[in-house]
Amino acid sequence: MVTVMMMVPTLSSFFLDTSEYLPSNNLLDYRKNSSTSLDSKRLGAGKELSVIAEHNIKHITPTTQVILAAARKISDNIIVLIPGTTNSTVAKYLSTRKGVSKVLTAENVDNDGFPEENFTSTILATHKIHNFSHIIGVSSQLGKSVLPRVAAKLDVPAVTNIVNVKTPDTFVRSIYAGKAFMTIKVMDPVKVIIVKEGCCSSNCRGNQAPIESAPIEEGLYSVKSQKMRLNKSKLPLLVDAKTVICGGGGLQSSENFLKLYEVANALDAAVGATKSAVDRGFAPKSLQVGQIGTTIAPDLYIGIGVSGNLEHITGIKDSRVIVAINKDCNAPLFKVADFGVVMDLFDALPTLKYLLRHF
Known part of the structure; x- marks a missing residue:
């Protein structure tokens, strides 16, 4: 069940101080005048939370830093799931981020095609073991393709375009092409969250977490990936490019x-x-x-x-x-x-x- 509260900025809000109700561009910047501390409501070590980390084989994307920052405001027991083949540097780096308790690599997912069915099955198989309270990804091509599938399989809504996290079950999302914001309270046992790209990132180091292989669901789909190579140059990815x-x-x-x-x-x-x-x-x-x-x-x-x-x-x-x-x-x-x-x-x-x- 989702409870919705809409907040639509008036014309005067573009000229007056709107910090009381407009979400920050930074997922870490919560409203200063809020009477409730988010840290006092975080889930702590009791519940596990999953973050879907995206990468370009050598490095994680900047938006992965954002969802890690958001996840730390919900729980300090974060399991990071890495899709596709990557080098050991990516997994080792993520294992040292604050709040990360384990890193799982899902190498059954093809980097070039990102077969959504296979990765969906991997996330669901991992969820069966860990019983996640939240599954968080970024609003990228992969995230918007995979996470709604996961939500449908779990029979819960996928909460999209999130720009702020207020409590573990209350989120602010952008609507009407960013012209208004909606505060929603999600009561479902598993919360599938898709964070909007373009927010500021945060970089916090923690203790070394173990790195393991993600469980592979039996009977994975056979997916053929068709490549369309436009040129031979090594250009940056859209989400990384300056x-x-x-x-x-x-x-x-x-x-x-x-x-x-x-x-x-x-x-x-x-x-x-x-x-x-x-x-x-x-x-x-x-x-x-x-x-x-x-x-x-x-x-x-x-x-x-x-x-x-x-x-x-x-x-x-x-x-x-x-x-x-x-x-x-x-x-x-x-x-x-x-x-x-x-x-x-x-x-x-x-x-x-x-x-x-x-x-």
């Missing part, structure tokens, strides 16, 4: 979309795509940026041929600097951009490549 170059429907074809990689390589940037570009087959869904796809918060976002509908802007609004390049001066992206270039993208791309090579 710079993101995003292509929209204005690119008109997958061949033109590939031209973004020439600029991305020069800037060491990740490449993203709008829903329009993905729906038209210019790029794979794993590159989709927006409320439906991956939410990002890079230092620099460059939108090329991106109109900028609400779904996409919601996914990039936490970017430090937004640059829009579009021949349509009325494109919605210009309204939120810090810098705008009104220019045909097919003229802008060669110019941008020339400037990067010679300056």
Whole structure:
């Protein structure tokens, strides 16, 4: 059962101090005037909590630090589950984080395809052993695919877009594309929580925890993963990148979309795509940026041929600097951009490549 309390900011809230009810961008920053201390309500060592750690084989993603920070506010008995093949450094690093009591590696999950069915079965098999009070993941492509499956199997709701944790059973979630916030109280015995990306991270070291293999459920699904390799460069992941170059429907074809990689390589940037570009087959869904796809918060976002509908802007609004390049001066992206270039993208791309090579 879920109890809901909605809080919708009025126009005046954008000019007055709203710290009384608006959640912080940092999951660790709880309301200063709250009369109840979260530490006094944390579950402690009695109940085990699971965190789904995401990584790029060599390192964990910054958002994994966020969900660890949130988990520590709920329990000091955290079991970290790592999907896919990774090197020992990732597991060892996570085993030293504060509050982590055990690290489980699930190498039956393919890194390239992330077969959701296999990982769902692994999480459920682990839950049978540990009887988790909470299962927490991040609002990434993997998290939004796997955790709702887990919640459905456990017959509980998946609580999405969480931006703050008030008590072990009370959470604040973002709704209406971030224009309002909802406080919900979850009464179910297992709480499946999906934390919104783009929050500040925290880094706390603790004692060394044991590293073990996760249980493998019998009769795993046979999943074939089909790869779509766009280029041979080693570019950062969308969730990690400090710079993101995003292509929209204005690119008109997958061949033109590939031209973004020439600029991305020069800037060491990740490449993203709008829903329009993905729906038209210019790029794979794993590159989709927006409320439906991956939410990002890079230092620099460059939108090329991106109109900028609400779904996409919601996914990039936490970017430090937004640059829009579009021949349509009325494109919605210009309204939120810090810098705008009104220019045909097919003229802008060669110019941008020339400037990067010679300056």
